[in-house]
Amino acid sequence: MFYGWVIVAASFLMSVIGMGTRYSFGVFLKSIQIEFGMTRGATSGIFSVYMLLCCVSSIAGGWVIDKYGPRKICISFGALTALSLILTGLVHRPWQLLITYSLLLSLGTGAIYPVVNTTVSRWFVARRGYAVGLTSSGGGVGAIVLAPFSAYLITLFDWRMAFLILGLVSGGIILAAALPLKKDPAEMGLFPDGAVPAASAGTYPANSPAAHASGLSLSQAAGTSQFWLLGCVWFFLALSLHMIIVHVVSYALDQGIEPLDAAFILSLIGLANICGRLVIGKMSDSLGRKPLAVTCALLQFGSLLWLMWAHSLWALYAFAVAFGFLWGGFATITTTLIGDTFGTRQLGIIMGVLTSLWALGAAAGPAVGGYLFDLQGNYFAAFAAGAAGLLAAAAFTALVRRLPDAGHG
Numbered sequence: 001m002f003y004g005w006v007i008v009a010a011s012f013l014m015s016v017i018g019m020g021t022r023y024s025f026g027v028f029l030k031s032i033q034i035e036f037g038m039t040r041g042a043t044s045g046i047f048s049v050y051m052l053l054c055c056v057s058s059i060a061g062g063w064v065i066d067k068y069g070p071r072k073i074c075i076s077f078g079a080l081t082a083l084s085l086i087l088t089g090l091v092h093r094p095w096q097l098l099i100t101y102s103l104l105l106s107l108g109t110g111a112i113y114p115v116v117n118t119t120v121s122r123w124f125v126a127r128r129g130y131a132v133g134l135t136s137s138g139g140g141v142g143a144i145v146l147a148p149f150s151a152y153l154i155t156l157f158d159w160r161m162a163f164l165i166l167g168l169v170s171g172g173i174i175l176a177a178a179l180p181l182k183k184d185p186a187e188m189g190l191f192p193d194g195a196v197p198a199a200s201a202g203t204y205p206a207n208s209p210a211a212h213a214s215g216l217s218l219s220q221a222a223g224t225s226q227f228w229l230l231g232c233v234w235f236f237l238a239l240s241l242h243m244i245i246v247h248v249v250s251y252a253l254d255q256g257i258e259p260l261d262a263a264f265i266l267s268l269i270g271l272a273n274i275c276g277r278l279v280i281g282k283m284s285d286s287l288g289r290k291p292l293a294v295t296c297a298l299l300q301f302g303s304l305l306w307l308m309w310a311h312s313l314w315a316l317y318a319f320a321v322a323f324g325f326l327w328g329g330f331a332t333i334t335t336t337l338i339g340d341t342f343g344t345r346q347l348g349i350i351m352g353v354l355t356s357l358w359a360l361g362a363a364a365g366p367a368v369g370g371y372l373f374d375l376q377g378n379y380f381a382a383f384a385a386g387a388a389g390l391l392a393a394a395a396f397t398a399l400v401r402r403l404p405d406a407g408h409g
Contacts, residue, residue: 003188004123006180008131011116012138013177014074017170018112020142021081021105023270024150024166026249027263031159036094041370044246049102051242051363054110055356061111062118062352065183070119073111074178081108082171089163108174110359113139114351121339121347122184125192128339129289133281133332140277140328143245143270151263215343221350226341229400231357233334236393237297238361239368240304240386241327245269246366248307248316251379255311268320269327276328281336289333289340290400296330297394304387308380330393337400365389 025047033043064073084104091097116135124131146166153162185191221227245266252262276296284292303322310316335351342350369382 002193003182003190004120004131004185004193007123007182008120008134010177010180011120011135012141014077014112014116014174015135015138016142016145017081017173017177018077018109018116018142019139020146021085021109021166021170023139023143023245023266024146026246026266027147027150027154028159028162029246029250030253031154032097035159038094039370039374040250041367041374042094044366044370046097046102047242047246048363048365048367049098050106051359051366053103053106054359054362057106057110058114058355058359059349059352062114062349062355064111064348065115065118065352066346066348069183069187070115070181071178073115074181075175077108077112077115078171078174078178079108080104081174082167084108085163085167085170089160089167111352111355113358114348114355117335118348118351119181119183121336123192127193127285129281129285129332129336130278132336133277133328136332136335137274137277137328140270140273140324143273144267145270147266147270148260148263151260155259215345215347216350217346218349218353221342221346222353226400227350227354229396230334230338230341231354232396233393233400234354234358235361236389236396237327237330237334238358239365240300240389240393241331241365242362243365243369243382243386244304244307244323247369247373247379247382248320252313252316254378255316257313257316261313265316265320268317269324272321272324273328276325276330277332278328279325280329281332284333284336289337290397293330293333293337293397294394296326296333297390297397300326300330301387301390301394304383304390308383308387334397341400361389 029040029043029047032038032046033040036043061073084100084107087100087104088097091100113136117132120131120135121128150162150166153165157165182188216224248265248269249262252265253259280292280296300323303319303326306315306322307319310319338351338354339347365386368385369379372382372385373379375381
């Protein structure tokens with residue numbers, strides 16, 4: 001078996017925890033709000049600060065993986081994630097959440113997405129879309145598993161004990177998944193996609209380690225319009241996505257939906273997300289990335305228009321399936337486009353910087369949603385803002401093109 005699939009499996013598990021803990025915050029939102037007597041906007045602001053701090057940690061993580069490889073940094077992710085969630089269950093003042101959750105969890109999970117997807121992108125070229133889709137589908141599995149698991153723990157114990165248990169489980173899984181990680185195929189004398197050198201001396205296939213390492217440096221990439229176009233795509237996608245992830249459970253509860261049924265909305269989004277990443281990621285390897293990405297963004301825009309008038313459980317579940325599938329496809333393609341556009345020479349730091357723009361959008365989305373809710377007493381305007389963000393993401397995606405000097409990576 002090609003060792004790249006071991007890398008995919010380990011990266012998948014890290015995505016499950018890294019993204020799953022992030023997407024489960026919405027389950028804790030009302031409990032924290034009631035415990036400390038905070039407004040909806042102030043409570044969601046804890047998550048927004050976490051995402052702002054992820055801007056810094058994602059850049060640092062991208063630099064470290066280019067220089068030292070993924071294993072050591074991912075071991076530290078596991079320890080910091082466990083510490084963060086355990087301490088969050090012990091806080092007694094609202095400001096302490098900014099340290100235990102916002103700061104420590106950003107150090108533990110903020111760079112997981114760029115680290116694992118950079119690593120997988122270096123192991124694959126011809127099947128990069130499919131491999132990245134498999135890896136990043138872990139975020140969907142995390143939403144499926146950790147959101148209802150957290151809701152169950154809250155009903156069985158309370159939100160504090162739920163954080164303690166979640167911390168022990170999450171930290172242990174990340175630590176175990178970090179052990180088999182390798183930076184790239186050359187570290188094991190292998191080639192991306194399992195390719196072998198051509199028969200003629202000195203000739204290698206297009207997806208050899210030499211070709212795989214070609215591409216632009218961070219400074220070269222940042223000097224192109226394509227870099228900032230992709231940054232804008234990620235910002236607006238993250239703004240819309242995280243506004244929904246953080247607030248949709250509370251929106252459902254406000255409609256009179258039972259807590260476990262409301263939490264299942266996140267599970268459906270996660271399940272559909274997995275399907276979208278695998279199906280559309282695979283399709284993008286043969287049909288092309290950009291047309292599929294724009295289509296996904298426009299259809300996702302339509303799903304948010306549906307949510308603005310969705311009040312029954314079946315309508316919310318229908319939204320969750322459509323939104324999750326399209327999000328999975330759109331996010332996978334735009335992640336793969338980074339390696340396609342800039343090559344893999346300094347892919348870690350390039351993806352880290354772009355992920356910081358994603359994190360900035362993810363910080364803005366929940367805060368904007370909470371502010372508009374406090375202002376109007378409902379989520380109609382908030383969801384309209386999220387829909388506008390997806391429309392902008394579609395427009396910027398349509399302008400992205402592959403750079404001629406990015407190499408085969």
